[in-house]
Amino acid sequence: MANATTPQDHDASAALAERIRQAAAEGTPLRIVGGDTRYFYGREVKGNELSTREHRGISFYDPVELVVSVRTGTPLAELEATLEEHGQMLPFEPPRYGEGSTVGGMVATGLSGPRRPWAGSVRDFVLGTRVISHEGIEQRFGGEVMKNVAGYDLSRLMVGAQGSLGLITEMSFKVLPKPGATHSLHLELSLEEARLRLAEWGREPLPISAAAWLDGALHLRLEGGPSSVEATRARIGGDDLDNGFWTALRDQRLGFFRGGDAPLWRLSLPHRAPALDLPDIDEREMIHDWAGAQRWLRSDLDAETLRRACQSAGGHATCYGPRPHATEPFTPLPELLLKYHRNLKAQLDPKGLFNPGRLYAAL
Amino acid sequence: MNILYDERLDGPAPKLDRAAIRDSLAEAIPDMLLLHREEDMRPFECDGLSVYRTLPLLVALPDSLDQIQRLLQTCHRLGVPVVTRGAGTGLSAGALPLEHGVLLVMSRFSRILEIDPEARIARVEPGVRNLAISEAASPYGLYYAPDPSSQIACSIGGNVAENAGGVHCLKYGLTVHNVIKVEILTIEGERMTLGSDALDAPGFDLLALFNGSEGMLGVVTEITVKLLPKPEVAKVLMASFDDVEKAGNAVGAIIEAGIIPGGLEMMDKLAIIAAEDFIGAGYPVDAEAILLCELDGVEADVDDDCETVRRVLEKAGATGIKQARDDAERARFWAGRKNAFPAVGRMSPDYYCMDGTIPRRELAGVLKGISDLSERYGLKVANVFHAGDGNMHPLILFDANREGELAVAEALGGEILELCVRVGGTITGEHGVGREKINQMCAQFRPDELATFRAAKAAFDPNDLLNPGKNIPTPARCSEFRTIKSAADSAPAAPQG
Numbered sequence: 001m002a003n004a005t006t007p008q009d010h011d012a013s014a015a016l017a018e019r020i021r022q023a024a025a026e027g028t029p030l031r032i033v034g035g036d037t038r039y040f041y042g043r044e045v046k047g048n049e050l051s052t053r054e055h056r057g058i059s060f061y062d063p064v065e066l067v068v069s070v071r072t073g074t075p076l077a078e079l080e081a082t083l084e085e086h087g088q089m090l091p092f093e094p095p096r097y098g099e100g101s102t103v104g105g106m107v108a109t110g111l112s113g114p115r116r117p118w119a120g121s122v123r124d125f126v127l128g129t130r131v132i133s134h135e136g137i138e139q140r141f142g143g144e145v146m147k148n149v150a151g152y153d154l155s156r157l158m159v160g161a162q163g164s165l166g167l168i169t170e171m172s173f174k175v176l177p178k179p180g181a182t183h184s185l186h187l188e189l190s191l192e193e194a195r196l197r198l199a200e201w202g203r204e205p206l207p208i209s210a211a212a213w214l215d216g217a218l219h220l221r222l223e224g225g226p227s228s229v230e231a232t233r234a235r236i237g238g239d240d241l242d243n244g245f246w247t248a249l250r251d252q253r254l255g256f257f258r259g260g261d262a263p264l265w266r267l268s269l270p271h272r273a274p275a276l277d278l279p280d281i282d283e284r285e286m287i288h289d290w291a292g293a294q295r296w297l298r299s300d301l302d303a304e305t306l307r308r309a310c311q312s313a314g315g316h317a318t319c320y321g322p323r324p325h326a327t328e329p330f331t332p333l334p335e336l337l338l339k340y341h342r343n344l345k346a347q348l349d350p351k352g353l354f355n356p357g358r359l360y361a362a363l
Numbered sequence: 364m365n366i367l368y369d370e371r372l373d374g375p376a377p378k379l380d381r382a383a384i385r386d387s388l389a390e391a392i393p394d395m396l397l398l399h400r401e402e403d404m405r406p407f408e409c410d411g412l413s414v415y416r417t418l419p420l421l422v423a424l425p426d427s428l429d430q431i432q433r434l435l436q437t438c439h440r441l442g443v444p445v446v447t448r449g450a451g452t453g454l455s456a457g458a459l460p461l462e463h464g465v466l467l468v469m470s471r472f473s474r475i476l477e478i479d480p481e482a483r484i485a486r487v488e489p490g491v492r493n494l495a496i497s498e499a500a501s502p503y504g505l506y507y508a509p510d511p512s513s514q515i516a517c518s519i520g521g522n523v524a525e526n527a528g529g530v531h532c533l534k535y536g537l538t539v540h541n542v543i544k545v546e547i548l549t550i551e552g553e554r555m556t557l558g559s560d561a562l563d564a565p566g567f568d569l570l571a572l573f574n575g576s577e578g579m580l581g582v583v584t585e586i587t588v589k590l591l592p593k594p595e596v597a598k599v600l601m602a603s604f605d606d607v608e609k610a611g612n613a614v615g616a617i618i619e620a621g622i623i624p625g626g627l628e629m630m631d632k633l634a635i636i637a638a639e640d641f642i643g644a645g646y647p648v649d650a651e652a653i654l655l656c657e658l659d660g661v662e663a664d665v666d667d668d669c670e671t672v673r674r675v676l677e678k679a680g681a682t683g684i685k686q687a688r689d690d691a692e693r694a695r696f697w698a699g700r701k702n703a704f705p706a707v708g709r710m711s712p713d714y715y716c717m718d719g720t721i722p723r724r725e726l727a728g729v730l731k732g733i734s735d736l737s738e739r740y741g742l743k744v745a746n747v748f749h750a751g752d753g754n755m756h757p758l759i760l761f762d763a764n765r766e767g768e769l770a771v772a773e774a775l776g777g778e779i780l781e782l783c784v785r786v787g788g789t790i791t792g793e794h795g796v797g798r799e800k801i802n803q804m805c806a807q808f809r810p811d812e813l814a815t816f817r818a819a820k821a822a823f824d825p826n827d828l829l830n831p832g833k834n835i836p837t838p839a840r841c842s843e844f845r846t847i848k849s850a851a852d853s854a855p856a857a858p859q860g
Contacts, residue, residue, distance in 0.1 A: 117562060141812070227661070334555075
C-alpha cells in the first residue's frame with residue numbers, strides 16, 4: 001500500500017452527516033459545493049451551502065491492486081499527482097476547470113476527457129462509494145475490489161447525478177498504469193476524409209487513444225507499447241504534435257473555448273452520426289472530439305431546434321453557458337423516463353435536500 | 364436457513380388461483396404459449412444452480428414485445444409476481460421460479476437485429492447467446508468482449524441481469540462496461556430506453572443501475588452492445604509454482620510491472636489435477652499452483668510484454684514457465700481452465716461453486732482460511748481464481764445423496780463468503796446474489812444500507828412483483844441470520860461433514 005497522506009487530510013464525515021440531519025429536521029435544501037469550479041454545469045440551486053472541502057485525503061491507495069479510495073473534498077490535482085508518482089492515472093482524463101476542482105465535482109458531473117471512447121468514462125472506473133443518506137447516515141456501496149455485484153449498483157448511479165441522490169463522501173476507483181509510450185500527430189485532412197479514416201482505423205486494433213478534428217486537421221494520439229506506437233506512427237504519417245494539445249483540449253483551454261459570446265454547446269452523438277441537419281451550422285466550425293462522438297459548438301441557435309437535430313441523430317445536447325442559462329442546460333427527458341427519475345429521487349431523497357433542481361426542475 | 368422462498372422470512376406471498384390466472388392470461392394474450400402442466404414446467408424448475416428447485420405457477424414463452432407487455436400489464440393488475448429467465452445458466456438461483464409467480468422465459472427472443480461494423484455495435488434480443496454475438500461480428504474483425512465460462516449457452520439478457528464477467532474483465536470490463544443501451548419494459552408494461560447510441564445520455568445513469576439488477580427493476584427486451592476490434596495476437600504463458608503464496612505474489616508483480624494482461628488465471632493443485640485428468644491440457648500435475656497469463660494486442664507490444672512477464676515470473680520463483688507455441692497449444696492451455704468446473708465435477712458427485720472477490724493482497728491468507736474451513740467441514744475444495752481481478756471460484760466437492768451433505772456444503776460456502784467480506788471483499792463478483800447468497804447479504808450490508816437498496820427497487824416496482832425475494836434480503840431474514848450467527852459464534856463445536 002502506498003502512503004498517500006498529507007497534513008491537510010481530514011475526515012469530516014461526522015460533521016457532514018450532522019449538517020444533513022439538521023437540514024432534514026428543518027426541511028432546508030442544501031447546495032453541495034466542492035471547489036465550485038463546475039458551477040456552470042447545471043441549473044442554479046437554491047439552498048444552504050454544504051461544502052465538502054474539509055473532507056479530504058486519499059484514504060487508501062494500493063498501486064498493485066490498482067485501487068484508490070479518496071474523500072470527495074480532495075483536490076483532483078492532489079489525487080492525480082499521487083497516482084503520477086506511481087506511474088498510474090485516472091484513464092478517463094476528467095476535465096479540470098481550475099485548481100479547486102475536487103474529486104466530488106468530478107464524480108457528480110461525471111465528465112470525461114479525450115481518452116473516453118477508448119478507455120471508458122468516470123463511471124466505468126468506479127468501484128464503490130460512501131454516501132450520506134437523507135437520514136444523515138453514511139452508507140457504503142460497492143467496494144475496493146474489481147468485481148462486485150452484491151446489491152444494486154448504486155455507486156455508478158451516483159456518477160453524473162450531480163449530488164441529487166445523496167452526499168458522496170468517498171469514492172473508490174480502479175486506476176491503470178500510464179501507457180509506455182505516447183505520440184501525437186497532426187494530419188491535414190478535411191472533416192469528411194478524417195471521418196472515413198477514423199471509421200477504417202476504428203475496426204483495427206490500433207493504439208489510438210484520442211482523436212479530435214478541428215481547424216482543418218485531425219489530431220491523433222497514439223498510446224501503448226513503444227513498438228506499436230512507433231509502427232502506427234510510421235503507417236499513419238502526418239506531422240508531430242505536442243502532447244500538451246490534449247491537456248488543453250481536456251481542460252477546455254483551447255482558443256475555441258475562450259472566444260465568442262455565443263453559448264457553448266456539447267453535442268453527444270453516435271461517433272458516425274453525419275453532419276447535423278441544420279442549415280445555419282457549419283460542422284467545420286465545431287470541434288469533433290472523441291472521434292466524432294463529442295462535438296463542441298458555439299451557437300445562438302435556439303435550444304429546441306438544436307436538440308431536435310441531435311436527438312434525431314441519436315444523441316443529445318448540453319448547454320455549458322454562459323450563465324444565467326437562457327435554456328435548460330440538459331436535454332429534457334421524455335415524460336416516462338422523467339417519472340422514474342422522480343420516483344428514484346423521491347425514494348432516495350424524499351425531503352428534496354440534495355441539490356434540488358440542479359439537473360432538472362422536477363428533481 | 365431455508366433458501367427456497369419462505370413466507371416467514373421473505374414476506375407474505377399472494378394467494379393465487381392458478382386456473383384463474385391462467386384464464387386471465389389466456390384471455391389477455393390468446394396467442395402466447397403458456398405452460399401449466401407439471402411435466403411441461405419441470406424443465407424450468409431451476410437454473411444453473413440446480414440444487415434449488417421450485418415449480419412455477421405458470422411458464423410463459425412470449426415471442427413478441429406486445430405479448431410481454433400484455434403479460435406484465437396483466438400480472439401487475441392481478442398482483443402476480445414475475446420471474447424473468449434467460450438461458451437458465453445462472454449460478455446463483457437468480458432465475459429460480461416462485462410457486463406463486465409466473466416464469467417469463469425470454470429464450471424465443473434470439474434474433475441478432477443488427478451488426479453495424481461502422482458504428483461497432485450489435486443490437487440484439489435478450490435471448491441471443493453471448494458467443495453468438497462474437498460469431499456474428501467475426502467476419503468484420505470485431506467481437507464482444509465479456510466472456511463468461513458459460514458463453515456458449517448463456518444469453519446476453521441474463522448477462523445484463525447479472526452484470527456477468529469472464530476471464531478478460533481486468534482489461535476489457537464487465538457487462539456494464541460493454542452495453543451502451545437497453546430497451547426495457549417496466550412492471551406496468553411501459554417501454555423505456557436507457558442509455559443511447561452516443562457515449563452518454565441525459566439524466567441519471569439508469570443503464571448502470573439496471574446492469575446487475577437481477578431482473579428486479581424491469582424486463583430487458585433489447586440490448587445494444589459495443590464491439591471491439593479483435594486483438595492482432597494473443598499469447599499465453601503458463602507458470603508453475605511450488606507454493607500458492609508465491610503464485611499470488613507473482614500476480615501482483617506482473618501488474619506492478621505496468622502490465623494489464625488480457626487474462627490472468629490461477630488454479631490450485633486439486634483443480635490442476637482435475638483439469639489435466641479431464642482435458643490433458645499439459646498442466647504440471649506436481650505443481651501447487653499454476654498461473655495462466657494471456658497478453659493480447661499488437662504483436663510487437665505483446666512480444667515485449669511476454670519478455671517482461673517471463674522475467675517477473677522467474678523472479679517470483681516460478682518453477683517452470685511455458686509459452687504456448689501456437690494457437691492450438693494456447694487453446695489447450697485455456698481449455699483446461701475453461702473446463703475446470705466440469706473437470707472437478709468428474710471427481711465428485713456434486714460441486715458447489717462460490718464467487719467471492721477479494722483484494723488480491725489477501726489471497727494467501729484467504730486460501731489458508733479456505734483450507735482450514737475445508738478441513739473443519741470435512742469437504743474438499745478446489746480453487747479456480749480470476750487472479751487478475753481477485754475473483755475466486757472455490758469449488759466445494761460434496762455428494763447430495765449423502766444425507767445432510769448439501770447443508771454442510773452450504774454452510775462451508777457461507778463461511779467462505781463471510782471470510783471474503785471480512786478481508787474487504789464481496790460475496791459475489793460476477794454470479795449475482797439471486798437466492799443463493801441472500802443470507803450473506805446480511806453479512807455484507809447493514810440494515811440501513813439494505814433499506815436504501817429496497818428504496819431503489821421501490822422506485823421501479825413498488826409492489827415488489829419483479830423477481831421478489833432475490834438479491835436484497837428482508838429485515839426479518841437478516842435478523843434471523845444474525846441470531847443464528849451469534850449463537851454459532853458462541854458454540855464451541857464446529858459441524859462435521
